[in-house]
Amino acid sequence: MTSSSGISVSGLTKVFGTTTVLKDISIDIAPGERVVVIGPSGTGKSTLLRCLNFLDRPDSGTIRVGDLRIDAKTASGADILALRRRTSFVFQNYALFANKTARENISQALITVKSLSRSEANARADAILRETGLADKADVYPAALSGGQQQRVGIGRAMALDAELMLFDEPTSALDPEWVGEVLDLMRRVAEERQTMLIVTHEMQFAREIADRIIFMADGHIVEQGPPAQLLDLPQDDRTKAFLRRVG
Amino acid sequence: MRALDLEYMWGLVPVLLGYVPLTLFMALVGMVCALVLASLMAVERVFRVPLLDIFVRLFISFFRGTPLLVQLFLFYYGLPQVLSVMTNINGVTATIMGLTLHFSAYMAESIRAAILGVDRSQWEASQAVGMTQVQMMSQIILPQAARVAAPTLVNYFIDMIKGTSLAFTLGVTELMGATQKEAAGSFLYFEAFLVVAAIYWIMVEVLAFAQRHLETYLNKAHAR
Numbered sequence: 001m002t003s004s005s006g007i008s009v010s011g012l013t014k015v016f017g018t019t020t021v022l023k024d025i026s027i028d029i030a031p032g033e034r035v036v037v038i039g040p041s042g043t044g045k046s047t048l049l050r051c052l053n054f055l056d057r058p059d060s061g062t063i064r065v066g067d068l069r070i071d072a073k074t075a076s077g078a079d080i081l082a083l084r085r086r087t088s089f090v091f092q093n094y095a096l097f098a099n100k101t102a103r104e105n106i107s108q109a110l111i112t113v114k115s116l117s118r119s120e121a122n123a124r125a126d127a128i129l130r131e132t133g134l135a136d137k138a139d140v141y142p143a144a145l146s147g148g149q150q151q152r153v154g155i156g157r158a159m160a161l162d163a164e165l166m167l168f169d170e171p172t173s174a175l176d177p178e179w180v181g182e183v184l185d186l187m188r189r190v191a192e193e194r195q196t197m198l199i200v201t202h203e204m205q206f207a208r209e210i211a212d213r214i215i216f217m218a219d220g221h222i223v224e225q226g227p228p229a230q231l232l233d234l235p236q237d238d239r240t241k242a243f244l245r246r247v248g
Numbered sequence: 249m250r251a252l253d254l255e256y257m258w259g260l261v262p263v264l265l266g267y268v269p270l271t272l273f274m275a276l277v278g279m280v281c282a283l284v285l286a287s288l289m290a291v292e293r294v295f296r297v298p299l300l301d302i303f304v305r306l307f308i309s310f311f312r313g314t315p316l317l318v319q320l321f322l323f324y325y326g327l328p329q330v331l332s333v334m335t336n337i338n339g340v341t342a343t344i345m346g347l348t349l350h351f352s353a354y355m356a357e358s359i360r361a362a363i364l365g366v367d368r369s370q371w372e373a374s375q376a377v378g379m380t381q382v383q384m385m386s387q388i389i390l391p392q393a394a395r396v397a398a399p400t401l402v403n404y405f406i407d408m409i410k411g412t413s414l415a416f417t418l419g420v421t422e423l424m425g426a427t428q429k430e431a432a433g434s435f436l437y438f439e440a441f442l443v444v445a446a447i448y449w450i451m452v453e454v455l456a457f458a459q460r461h462l463e464t465y466l467n468k469a470h471a472r
């Protein structure tokens with residue numbers, strides 16, 4: 001569904017006040033690769049994702065998405081916009097546009113950002129709503145949707161952008177347990193289409209199923225990484241072992 | 249105490265109603281101009297454009313800090329003495345100008361507060377999908393701020409309708425000016441001003457009715 005190409009992050013650093021939250025992070029992601037990031041709370045997982053599309057501005061480092069390469073120190077407004085248009089973001093709290101219907105949440109960026117005509121954008125939005133099982137909610141506003149439905153629209157909005165990299169920041173952790181399954185199911189479907197994904201989650205079973213690689217982060221560092229079977233079953237670092245024991 | 253001259257009052261109604269369009273014209277044009285100006289200033293105050301910010305803050309401070317009547321006199325009687333382009337300014341134009349500038353200062357502050365009240369997630373989601381700042385403001389942030397600011401803005405519009413009555417001090421024969429003339433002719437001041445009070449009151453009540461519909465419309469996204 002999307003034309004993927006590699007992503008390469010190098011030397012990413014982020015400081016809040018006097019604390020360095022990201023310390024020289026480097027990651028390469030192959031086209032179509034599905035990478036899951038795990039780690040203790042306050043470790044900088046959200047900050048990493050937010051730096052990758054400049055919701056938080058990194059202090060240094062470079063980010064390359066396909067043939068677009070930008071340097072945190074010199075990035076201009078136009079660079080940042082270009083980067084954001086090659087990535088999409090699924091928020092923990094859904095962050096649907098409160099003044100737009102489910103359909104408009106998906107079609108809005110297609111019209112304003114991708115310059116599709118209104119009818120093309122609506123047709124695409126309706127197709128995505130069918131795919132996400134929300135065809136009957138097209139004209140409903142977010143306030144009247146359940147958490148699970150809102151997050152499926154949130155994922156649909158990100159899918160519509162056909163981004164080279166889809167970022168997910170704990171997409172199920174704000175949900176009541178009853179809605180988690182339907183959101184994970186939708187993410188599985190996205191993963192099956194070999195969309196390049198970088199996912200922060202605490203859903204270990206899900207991570208094991210869909211990840212090509214799991215990254216364990218602690219204290220603003222990447223501590224270790226590897227395929228699920230290796231990282232989850234044969235962790236090397238003591239911090240990884242301790243974390244995995246705690247999350248079970 | 250004497251009885252009200254009801255017949256006189258009844259006869260005055262159609263005469264004064266003839267001046268309602270001018271009053272509404274000044275208020276409406278003033279409101280539209282003030283809304284545009286206030287939105288621009290509010291957005292500026294949120295983004296704090298260097299230099300421009302100082303100017304906007306000074307503007308807001310001055311027009312909130314001085315009486316509307318003083319501002320009207322400044323525009324109508326004062327400016328023509330120092331600015332030649334203003335020599336031919338008429339009372340209606342001066343009134344609209346005064347109302348626009350005066351109320352835009354208040355409205356800018358309400359709109360700014362409403363913008364800052366829009367949840368952070370709405371700004372971040374707009375940025376994440378790749379909108380420009382203009383797209384973000386026009387499609388997502390301002391529409392949501394409008395919902396919050398609407399009741400206050402309608403109240404300013406009501407103040408503005410009543411504020412048009414000051415135009416009579418600039419020699420404009422509008423609703424208030426016309427009443428003044430009628431009363432001076434008949435000496436029935438109480439009757440005349442009672443009629444004009446009723447006319448203002450009814451106009452404001454009609455507006456309050458429209459306000460309820462506007463708010464229902466703006467709240468449609470939040471109905472469950």
Ligand SMILES: Nc1ncnc2c1ncn2[C@@H]1O[C@H](COP(=O)(O)OP(=O)(O)OP(=O)(O)O)[C@@H](O)[C@H]1O
Nearest residue numbers: 016017021039040041042043044045046047048170
């Ligand atoms: N805007 C900010 N200003 C100051 N400090 C911040 C800000 N955002 C995050 N931090 C700090 O940065 C650190 C990393 O936060 P981050 O949200 O990235 O952690 P996380 O790994 O996503 O944690 P969690 O699993 O709880 O979501 C924390 O110590 C946090 O307090």
Ligand SMILES: [Mg+2]
Nearest residue numbers: 045046047170
């Ligand atoms: Mg987080």
